[in-house]
Amino acid sequence: MQWFGIAAYAANVNGTTDNPGERLGLVVDDKVYDAHAAVAAIDANKAAALPADLGTLLAQWEGSSDAIKSLEAAGDAIRSRKIELPAQTGALGVPYAPTRIFATASNYYEHAAEMGTKLAARSESTPYIFIKADSSITATRTAVVMPSNTMKLDWEVELAVIIGKGGRHISAANAYEYIAGYTVINDVSARDLTRRSDYPFSHDWFRGKSFDTFAPIGPWFVPRDCLGDPMKLRMRLTVNGESMQDALTEGMIFNIAEQIEYLSSILTLRPGDMIATGTPTGVGMGKGIFLKPGDVMVASVDGIGSIENHIVAAKA
Template sequence: MHNNWYAIASYEQGAGPRAALVLDEQLYDAAALGAEANPLLLGSQHVITQWEQQRAAVDALARRLHAERAAGRARPLTPGSYKLLVPYQPGRIFGAASNYYEHAAEMGTQLIARSESAPYCFMKAESSVIATEEDVVKPATTHKLDWEVELGVIIGRSCRHVSVEQAHEVIAGYTVFNDISARDLNRRSDYPFTHDWFRGKSFDTFGPMGPWVVPAQCIAEPQKLRMRLAVNDELMQNDTAEGMIFNIAEQIAYLSSMLTLRPGDLIATGTPTGVGMGQGRFLQPGDVMTASIEQIGTLRNRVVAAAL
């Protein structure tokens, strides 16, 4: 892991959201880092959506925290004394469909040659986002609720027509995303348009995200990150982001060719093989999903039935 690794988190202890820096999965409250040139005092939402303006100050705080901790002067929050919140609220969520060859195969998706294709992107409601340890609510209308661990890429500056070569320059950071999907609601028979991914993926609670945001400069090779997801401690997905058909930079270039990407936009870059649909196995109330990406962190979310 990067020697100066850190993450940005949001948490609460009963008196509203507070920002923190994370070192080795320990939280350090923003206020304890001092008030001078400390944008975290305005919250993690402010920092992420103003990343281009705030990055240098946050990096300086992180370096100071590393030094203070090495000298034994920094005190982390006591585990169990706080609740992690969503690290920030994305402005828009863009999803990449069938973006791993093996996942496309397990779903029975027939792909044409990559050279003749382009990323297939959809939008997922930003209101679907929940934090780690929050419950995913299974709607009564679905019998095929599924999991998808994905590398979340967060845009850090307003940009349009970004080249593949320059794409990594517009990334603020990375997070873990679980693209919960109601497979039987992704399809329609009452319209001539057979796919409805917005409906199948946009229910409230269908977007576990977090546990924090790791700045892009802290991860040297994001395409090599290993992604895992377990259900009830049984490993289902285990692959690296190298399996993507269209890599992170290509997805950013494609999206920015159509619209202006904004700070805080989130790209869910696709999921590897091992989803429930490929096994005919789906989530039930009481199941617990644990989604993790190396160098970032772990999400844990339980499934509950919708209230009648």
């Protein structure tokens, strides 16, 4: 399958108010085109059957092959200049709004070491997964709001896996059949708020990682079959242009399939569920430096794209 992405973009651009609101975007060579217009240029009937947004497409992912083929064909036609459409310049929204975000902690040995985390032997362990609030989602080129009660705001670039087929007790051998595609997530964390001293429980993942805007995602969704081997992708993150993280996904302790197997042993995975698969070494906590208002983060995963977010202080 030729590479293409699916985005959400603001339609009221260039000073117009025609068709305001977000529309489904088809991404070809890092440019966004109106997906319905692109498919309509080939077959109007197929365009009419195309869902209005990615969330709807994911909800019916098992029956989405016709829609995906139509988008792929439209992407190929744009790439080969068989059809000519204007690239859209409206702001990108989040590709879709996941209702559940599962995040895998300490899933790279070097990251665990930089955080001072002592891990059990892999053979004696399972993935450590927590839930990040869906209200923490924000789009690329939006602000991450720094809470007034943190002094240790940190970054974490991660590959996000998006489930397309629901299921329970999924084996690692069959796990990829349940994946719809991928995007980029930055698991922003308030390190000083993930620790508690007022309870006998030392960590508070919810408080430290679920503030509004603490989960930038995007810039778009890439279908599974467009990406190749997701365990051989390069992840990078810069702050103000300085490289902080640069590693390959193959360094995961528990790979993508094992994470899906573990999660589905506990609960039924649903279409649209997102799994943030862990971050490599290079976070601010390990370096002793933290984010401050005005800083700009760029989180990238090769084969997908980059998201950029700046830090602002919370209003008093």
